[in-house]
Amino acid sequence: MITENNQAKQTRENAVLENVVIRFVGDSGDGMQLTGTQFSDTSAMFGNDVATFPNYPSEIRAPQGSLYGVSGFQVHIGSVNITSPGDSVDVLVAMNPAALKTNIDALKAGQMCIVDTDEFNKKNFEKAHYDTNPLEDGSLENYKLIQVSMTSLTREALSGMGLDNKAVTRSKNMFALGMVYFIFNRSMDHTIEFFEKKFKSKPELVEANIKVLKAGYYYAETMEIISTTYQIAPAKMRPGTYRIINGNTATAWGLLAAANNSGLELFLGSYPITPATDILHELTKHINFGIKTFQAEDEIAGITSSIGAAFAGSLAITTTSGPGLALKGEAIGLAMMMELPLVIIDVQRGGPSTGLPTKTEQSDLMQALYGRNGESPVIVIAASTPENSFDYAYEACKLALEHMTPVILLTDGYIANGSAPWKIKKTSELPSITPRIAKAGTTYNPYDRDEKTLARVLAIPGTPGMEHRIGGLEKDKKTGNISYAPENHEYMVNIRAEKVKRVQDYIPAIRSEFQEEGDLLVVGWGGTYGSLSAAVSQINNEGYKVGHMHLNHINPLPKNVAETMKKFKKIVVCELNKGQMANVLRMNFPEFQYLQYSKVQGLPFTTFELTERFKQLI
Amino acid sequence: MITENNQAKQTRENAVLENVVIRFVGDSGDGMQLTGTQFSDTSAMFGNDVATFPNYPSEIRAPQGSLYGVSGFQVHIGSVNITSPGDSVDVLVAMNPAALKTNIDALKAGQMCIVDTDEFNKKNFEKAHYDTNPLEDGSLENYKLIQVSMTSLTREALSGMGLDNKAVTRSKNMFALGMVYFIFNRSMDHTIEFFEKKFKSKPELVEANIKVLKAGYYYAETMEIISTTYQIAPAKMRPGTYRIINGNTATAWGLLAAANNSGLELFLGSYPITPATDILHELTKHINFGIKTFQAEDEIAGITSSIGAAFAGSLAITTTSGPGLALKGEAIGLAMMMELPLVIIDVQRGGPSTGLPTKTEQSDLMQALYGRNGESPVIVIAASTPENSFDYAYEACKLALEHMTPVILLTDGYIANGSAPWKIKKTSELPSITPRIAKAGTTYNPYDRDEKTLARVLAIPGTPGMEHRIGGLEKDKKTGNISYAPENHEYMVNIRAEKVKRVQDYIPAIRSEFQEEGDLLVVGWGGTYGSLSAAVSQINNEGYKVGHMHLNHINPLPKNVAETMKKFKKIVVCELNKGQMANVLRMNFPEFQYLQYSKVQGLPFTTFELTERFKQLI
Amino acid sequence: METKYTFKDFQTDQEVRWCPGCDDYVVLRAVQKALPEMGRKKEDFAFISGIGCSSRFPYYVETYGMHTIHGRATAIATGVKLANPNLSVWVATGDGDAMAIGGNHFIHLLRRNINIKIILFNNEIYGLTKGQFSPTSLIGQKTKSSPYGNTQPPFNPGELAIGSSARFFARIGGNVPKEQTDLFIEADKFKGTALIEVLQNCVIFNDGCFTHYTDKEVKDDKQIYLEHGKPMIFGKERNKGLVLKGLKLEVVTVGENGVTEADILIHDAKESDPTLHLMLARLHYPLATGIIRSVEEPTFEEREETLYNKVKETSKYKTVDDLFFAGEIYEVK
């Protein structure tokens, strides 16, 4: 939201803003992802808090100019705490008519819309299903329309360099970026360095990109089309070393840190699936750390190879998304029954079935809790921001190894692809991980348990004197041998549940943010943290007394959930599904009444819709 | 429970009983299943109400005489309504020491225990881990012990027939059966006819079996070892034609009836798994009805081939048990998304993982409701007795075809293998089934819906003019084409849920049996009907006011569940799992308090443990 | 049918959404041209696919179709065909869809010999998920999931298929629409499971992986297009041929070293012994295309039909009610 503190400087206005949302949109081939990333990186390095949200088409390469081929990247920067990429947009950069059409509704009235007029031609109007030229038919009169012949200006900037048309088209995004850098008083240095590194061996490309970038910058500076520039001061962030990180990378790195700190080799068995595949890609890059990634023939082989690796003493991981989790159900049951440590990561996407694979949703919660035969509780936790995906990936490993059980970590497409500043953690700063591995020379019973955690001990094959067999049939509580005895079965079902339940003693208490008591408690879980927090923050600013309790630990729930909820008059559970967490709470704390706010559109919540709803409810 | 109305007749006492529980136990090779079946069939034909419970080892052929190789068959017959095979036993027939050892605890004090003394030798004591001869060490003094040299007597009966030792051993079960027939005043005719038919081409086997049967009968009659014989009068049953049927056969036949009445070809895609395989076996026998059974390479191919068949216009079925259901999750989601009719039958067994495959449990309820990605509600129903498995299999088909959705039918190992009298239904007596199939010549939109049910219409490939494509991606509510539009997705998620919800209008209201209001409502679902009904009946006889609400429709629940529950002071949900139905009720009716009684031992409830618990709770 | 269909009759109203330049367009057009030649009604086809770029295929063919879940197209098609044997059932599947996650259903379909046609879009990559190696990717191939080079030796689809008892196997370049159309028509005529491997270029993630075989320039020299009953001759000059030396195929030049056309092997696609077909499927120079194997045997559905007729004839039960009331029944009055 732009709150202008007008401070006329030079001939142009220079407004100071607290935060601003910029969206770059264009054809898939227009390089919008790169443009957005450059802008957010530059802003982060400048000291802003940042959140980003990429949004690309599900087609690999949709036809040029088509509506469904539009690719977008939204950046939210601020001098204040930024928790979400923001709902509505302050500056829209639209590289063609299709991009304009599909994104203009997000732009706030009166705000800046920058277009490449060269692309506004008949052919593209047709593809975008525009009957008239939107730049001329008055439909944009509520916006500050800035018309620039970016393509021609880019061509001009590159003239004489002997580059072909394709290269020109490819770099016009830098013209746009240059303009935006000027508008926001940003330095071009970071992007210049970026190109110098990226195209080290192709100096003509470095030169071309920098030329165009600067051309855009100077064009905006020189021409009288930009009436206001903006200043967003650095945010107050905890001192330290930062980097911008997306959720999938953070997850992968959390796993790397856990492998490092547990002293185990990491083994990832996985089968590619959107939006989880990037975790596999990222880990595979780092086999130099002695980790092993195995792209299996399917999801079942992904998880079962990991089960094998867990038995053999690795930190075993499998990654997937909804449909893949469905396929892994039987094997999760096996790992649960054998009481092996195993981390299953589900980057949730729009369902059911193939659903909306490139969109976000939180509809795998019940599946994570119950998607397998028999009584088979496992630990379920959820990350809630791109950057804390690191922490929860790390914690998932710690809990699996220390409590000897599968752990399901839920993230989602939104935080997996979104990015934010991460205050880098050194591995030495992280809590220790102590895998439960039997030492050679002691006596070994596979189902002997730790008194407190009830976790059993693993004897790694190769350890002399500890040869043993485990399996999926019910086993005797003492010897671990197959047992069909009725009471033994009941005992084992109970103790496996109790083991998971006791993890409550090893997870932090929950707290309600903003208010510890009040009229309404907003309950959320997982990837909606940013949206909910922004909305609750705003509504508190408006004078309401609303708390925000955000769950990262789902099975077991933190011990003090009921206590926390008790202090509010009403509770509303907000989630990107039809009320799955609300039902989990009903099962666990039937004594409360739960209101629900559900959204199932493949999209995150917006602050506007949330605050409106909260006001209705209070 | 034996309530003796002593009525001395002839020299022997002849007591009239209301009901009696007989258990035949012996080695896997001893033919106990046949013996029990003969006894229950004969009793049923005599007019008794009957319930049976077979219990065999999980090994194919366990070593002779071993404890884990004992095979048993329990028969409960009565002149009164019999709902369960009974907990404790009135007459135990134990063919060897291992059988005695593993079953004696079930025999009521003072009741009859018949043993084959020929098998009580040192070798067998060792195998059964008996230190002393139980027939002599006084451990059986609380029972009416009847010692018979069955093996020798059988050998004698067959002497001169030139049969080998194996044949002798194989027919000694008939000696025991003959004795039991005498004790209960039963005619041998049915069994004689049975052998005449079974061994039509091997007259020497017919002769041998009949000889031994009669030898047993006359031995009991002649020797002074049987002091009392019993009379169990015919039960008051609704007039009609009956047969004894087990749950799996009843399920298979319900499907046959549905195929017949829907006018569709039945297609079963399945992969063998205990205890569901017999449904495949049974249907495969009847391909003459134009049905198709397809033993697939795995569970996934089982269900997906059925999905193909559903698309092609068949009544499509897949059968499995817990671990197999886990594997089918992704495909159920697809069928749900494509809105195809499909019946998934899960014969539940002990879990988790491979668990206790030959034992019963009700722990797949949550999996049936939630075991797949995304928001994907399907209809879930459960059969509750061997004989009504016919009705619910039939209803599953009807609902699937008329509401265009997958239907999961839950049964369990207990009712699948148990048997009871079934008043045979003619197909013409059953409700009609009207599949929603588009007629050639009309206009067709794959996602047009019926106003009331919201069910779409199927156009069967081969129908001219209705060519169309469906799939697992979200689809436009009008055209059925792929759609990524946010509001459309939410609309479709809602309408798919609403379609399932509206099935409430097509299922019967629930009622509480025994009492419509009172101190305690016992809530059960699925295969525990018999045990719960017996217990509630008994406790009401003892003067308590307890109702029994048994759910066969789980998603959606009947409309009047809350209304029914409201009339009781307390509610206890009894189930063979850790409280899954209790949680379903908490989600649906959070306004009630639910007590729980769970048992997870691979065994059904006993009347004793239930009534004790109910009394504690009231 | 009165008027003959044209390829337009098999076009749908859906915008085709593959990348510009993708070979999938070629196959689509070839199929749309082949279908009218099959003498079937438009409504008597069913196209079934899994998930992948190529699996979008059914949306673009104006007949019945299903775009299902990853890897299961062959199993779903099995159900369609068994339930409705009158349909001409086609599977469109990628190398990942068919041979990674779908490997099991793929080999079992081939084993059972159900009359289904499989078009295997082999681009040696996972296209839809943006470029990971597949079970046909080469050792050393750099992809998103093998940044340092792939370490998994590939399947040869022809060998795997024939090892699974495939009775019809053909291979064809992705850029030869005319030959593709011919092959699809031949596959339709074949009674049984038919597998057609298309060497499909993915311009985005694996561009040029088949160029050394399929490029116009080299095609005639690097491929041999097999035709049943014809000599195994290839080359721009049509002067190269294959001969058998012991258990190895060798390339010879007609006219050199006394080799005449009569020495060249005659292709017998119908030989039931697969030995030579396997040798051809394995060959790298030249790469064998066309119909390598085509051996008819009873199909699974024919065996089932025979059994049904036999059982029906001898069955005691004419109706389901007969069954219910047969055997051990008794009356309660």
Added chain:
Amino acid sequence: METKYTFKDFQTDQEVRWCPGCDDYVVLRAVQKALPEMGRKKEDFAFISGIGCSSRFPYYVETYGMHTIHGRATAIATGVKLANPNLSVWVATGDGDAMAIGGNHFIHLLRRNINIKIILFNNEIYGLTKGQFSPTSLIGQKTKSSPYGNTQPPFNPGELAIGSSARFFARIGGNVPKEQTDLFIEADKFKGTALIEVLQNCVIFNDGCFTHYTDKEVKDDKQIYLEHGKPMIFGKERNKGLVLKGLKLEVVTVGENGVTEADILIHDAKESDPTLHLMLARLHYPLATGIIRSVEEPTFEEREETLYNKVKETSKYKTVDDLFFAGEIYEVK
């Protein structure tokens, strides 16, 4: 190791629970006799199985083991071996476990060539579930799920395996413990995935299905036990042999029609071209047993190891912290 193990060292305290007379007992004993010969420590083995009668195997072998879920033994073993390449990893699996539900993992393991040994208990039936036909059951076979006769043509495990790039394939009768022990030792020596198909008699549900090959009376006449480098001779009199006629194997009698031992084919298990191995795998008379194919190539784990060393050498990052702090980082003060 000081003292050598005996088979007793590999017996567990668990009662063996197969049916009396089941060939599984024979294999168990043969394995227990082979293990001490492999020069490994007892704790360095892992036996992995799925579900089925044969899959109970690990419970009876005194070393590390897992009895897992149906069909996944090969995939789980893959994880065990990749995570811990020092282990000698063995899979015990049935025809259903390996080739029905487990078909996909089975073919992919063979393709990847991971150093795992697979003992395939082929009894052409599902034993544990009490007698349904399996993917190796014969056409016409009557089972619980094919009461009128099976209609699904079977896989030939050898053909399927070699079609999936198997580099080691052996076949052996279920009733010849000594030969089995030898084979298991050879399989252990082989570096790569080794498949040993045991023709295992199920006395309960498919008794005698291999008798015409394996019965003591006929065995020598109906089987040929292949040994690398030796002529392909068989028969009670050891006077029958195999020769190649074109692309067919033919049985000849030494001493008849001028045939001498020199005419008989010499078995070359190490020939990398699988043509002859496939012909042998397909042969019905005589049935080929022994090691049919044994061709070493780099294993998957070796390729991975090589890659790891290469990447490690060139990597910028020595520690995970290096990575975290590399590239686009910035300071907030």
